[in-house]
Amino acid sequence: MSAWISANLPYLLAGISVGGQYALIAIGYTMVYGILRLINFAHGDVFMVAGLIMVYATASLPIYISVILVVVATVLLGVVIEKVAYKPLRSAPRMSVMISAIGVSYLLQNCALYFTGGLPQVYPNIPFLSKVVQVGPATTKMVTIVTPILTLVLVFALVALIKYTKVGMAMRAVSRDFETSELMGIKINNVISMTFVIGCFLAAVGSLLYFTNYNSVIPTSGAMPGLKAFVAAVFGGIGSVPGAVIGAFIIGICENIIKGLGWTVFSDAFTFVLLIVILLVKPTGIFGEKATDKV
Amino acid sequence: MGKKLTARKAPEQKIGSLVAILCIIALYIFLFCLDNVLPASNGNVQMLITVLKKGAIYALVCVSMNLLNGFTGLFSLGQAGFMLIGAYAYAIFAIPADQHSAVYQYFDGGAIQFSIPEVLGNVLGKNGGAFLGALICIIIAGCVAAIFAALIGIPVLRLKSDYLAIATLGFAEIIRAVFQWNGLGKITNGSNLLRKYTNFNDIQIQVGGTIFKLGTIFPFFIATLSILIIVLLVTSSYGRAFKSIRDDEVAAEAMGVNLFKHKMLSFVISSFFAGVGGALLAMFQTTVQAAPFRSSMTYEILLMVVIGGIGSITGSVIASFLYISASEWWLRFLDSGGVTLFHTHFNIPFFRDGFRKVVFSVVIMVIVLFFSRGIMGDKELSFAGMIRRLRGKKAVPAAEGEEDAQ
Numbered sequence: 001m002s003a004w005i006s007a008n009l010p011y012l013l014a015g016i017s018v019g020g021q022y023a024l025i026a027i028g029y030t031m032v033y034g035i036l037r038l039i040n041f042a043h044g045d046v047f048m049v050a051g052l053i054m055v056y057a058t059a060s061l062p063i064y065i066s067v068i069l070v071v072v073a074t075v076l077l078g079v080v081i082e083k084v085a086y087k088p089l090r091s092a093p094r095m096s097v098m099i100s101a102i103g104v105s106y107l108l109q110n111c112a113l114y115f116t117g118g119l120p121q122v123y124p125n126i127p128f129l130s131k132v133v134q135v136g137p138a139t140t141k142m143v144t145i146v147t148p149i150l151t152l153v154l155v156f157a158l159v160a161l162i163k164y165t166k167v168g169m170a171m172r173a174v175s176r177d178f179e180t181s182e183l184m185g186i187k188i189n190n191v192i193s194m195t196f197v198i199g200c201f202l203a204a205v206g207s208l209l210y211f212t213n214y215n216s217v218i219p220t221s222g223a224m225p226g227l228k229a230f231v232a233a234v235f236g237g238i239g240s241v242p243g244a245v246i247g248a249f250i251i252g253i254c255e256n257i258i259k260g261l262g263w264t265v266f267s268d269a270f271t272f273v274l275l276i277v278i279l280l281v282k283p284t285g286i287f288g289e290k291a292t293d294k295v
Numbered sequence: 296m297g298k299k300l301t302a303r304k305a306p307e308q309k310i311g312s313l314v315a316i317l318c319i320i321a322l323y324i325f326l327f328c329l330d331n332v333l334p335a336s337n338g339n340v341q342m343l344i345t346v347l348k349k350g351a352i353y354a355l356v357c358v359s360m361n362l363l364n365g366f367t368g369l370f371s372l373g374q375a376g377f378m379l380i381g382a383y384a385y386a387i388f389a390i391p392a393d394q395h396s397a398v399y400q401y402f403d404g405g406a407i408q409f410s411i412p413e414v415l416g417n418v419l420g421k422n423g424g425a426f427l428g429a430l431i432c433i434i435i436a437g438c439v440a441a442i443f444a445a446l447i448g449i450p451v452l453r454l455k456s457d458y459l460a461i462a463t464l465g466f467a468e469i470i471r472a473v474f475q476w477n478g479l480g481k482i483t484n485g486s487n488l489l490r491k492y493t494n495f496n497d498i499q500i501q502v503g504g505t506i507f508k509l510g511t512i513f514p515f516f517i518a519t520l521s522i523l524i525i526v527l528l529v530t531s532s533y534g535r536a537f538k539s540i541r542d543d544e545v546a547a548e549a550m551g552v553n554l555f556k557h558k559m560l561s562f563v564i565s566s567f568f569a570g571v572g573g574a575l576l577a578m579f580q581t582t583v584q585a586a587p588f589r590s591s592m593t594y595e596i597l598l599m600v601v602i603g604g605i606g607s608i609t610g611s612v613i614a615s616f617l618y619i620s621a622s623e624w625w626l627r628f629l630d631s632g633g634v635t636l637f638h639t640h641f642n643i644p645f646f647r648d649g650f651r652k653v654v655f656s657v658v659i660m661v662i663v664l665f666f667s668r669g670i671m672g673d674k675e676l677s678f679a680g681m682i683r684r685l686r687g688k689k690a691v692p693a694a695e696g697e698e699d700a701q
Binding site for chain 1: 370450451453454456457458460461462464465466468469471472473475476477589590591594595597598601605647648649650652653655656657659660663664667
């Protein structure tokens, strides 16, 4: 038994860590979907851009200032994307907004390709996070331990924000009924901007943790984590923050266990198998609410 | 609406289809000249041939996606997966037997030890075998993609709008993983390239002593035929059922349209042609690998459909040719470090590798945001319509609105 644990502990640890990082991205998806009913395909690419900003910022700035810069710039990017690409289409069919999101994703990837020249960019070492530590029989980076703790702290803070503050109440109202909440005097645009601010803030934090683990950033490095985080959001019931977090941890852990079993080719495919199974068995996810079609 | 209108429209439609047929014949003659008469060493001719071939392939794939997204209202993002299946199915059956040991070098020469073009070549001669063999392999490619689509469709088509989109996207990723799996290596060659199969350069005819190349005509021939079949389908009663599902699912069901049957039909047919497109793409590239068939390929096709106008077949065709020529040819200068105007070279520092794609994606965003109806909206470009418009403006300007309404 102890031999099995010591053989599999590294995968389990990696799974929990990656799960936490997916969770931070997944919250961005689930909140935007909850309010705008939009799969924000560009969210994974915002996450990638956050990684690139860090690479370029540390080239000329001290590391802790760069971290702050990354968070601020990513939040700004998210808000700008919302204002430019999604706001004009608010009354358009849902498909148009989704296509616009795909367009933004294409644009961000191509810009990244242009600025990096297609070469993988080496991610800087954040001294505290990259420290090597010993967990039982496994050696790992500090980030592996920090991620789940930080994720849980942020999620509890977010849940508290949604439950007990005025902004949170406005968010709940808007996700329940867009038009009525507008009639009640809620400034819809502010609420939507706030959603993007929170989503992008968490994505920026996620990118700091994720890329510390993976060491390099390429223009497509946001695509897969983005899709997986989205699957996590669907799995947990889209619109539900705790659901997204639980989904992300499950996906992260399962994916790494599959890698540990030697089926690396299928580690990505597994996520989608999980997606399809959950869509067929319980389309609204674990914590999702039942939606009824109105004629 | 009735008799009066149809009676008046008839001559225009006749002239229209005549002009269309003449245009197609002219196009084919031009393509033939492009392959055989014009100097192949000329850079522009080569570029034109590349753009035309790739454009024709993407036109077919776009139209097949439009059948699903534009005409049936099923927002599916699995196109790249079905193209992958088609490309592999084509390549697997078209690799000559004596090349198997080289191609499948890590898998003991693979499991399939024959090639359809070669088998037919023994009977019909090399050229005939290549042509007919490629044709049969393309049909097989389409059928394999269609079978997969039928299997995937059973669970997936119960889902709606964005859930359907994400589920089909997921299936495309699963397909890609399965084709890269070494366990199937004897057939799919794992994550290695498939190569040496019959490609466009092998399609030629020999008349007397001279050999005529048909490398550019062939993809056009397949694409025209396929698009024609899709047009016939869309204008048939099945097509009307598809459109009714798109416009209002509940109402369509109430009117007696079998939702699942028609969605499945549209999904399977669309995937069949995506598979055919994938096979043509394999021929065009001369090598196939699963890795590039990722979701970004589907996004690219979707953007072409949007540029052309969701629900317009001619729009999709125009958009894919524009898209391919802009990205492969016209915007190349943006990558080259500067512009040459009037024999003087201007160095522009930000014109370097990748700038073309940035400009291109900005243009796409502008189209998506400000011209969301695309080039054609949901209308079709037709010669009959053009003639009518010309005449209508001269003689009876009031009649136009009436006819548009029909």
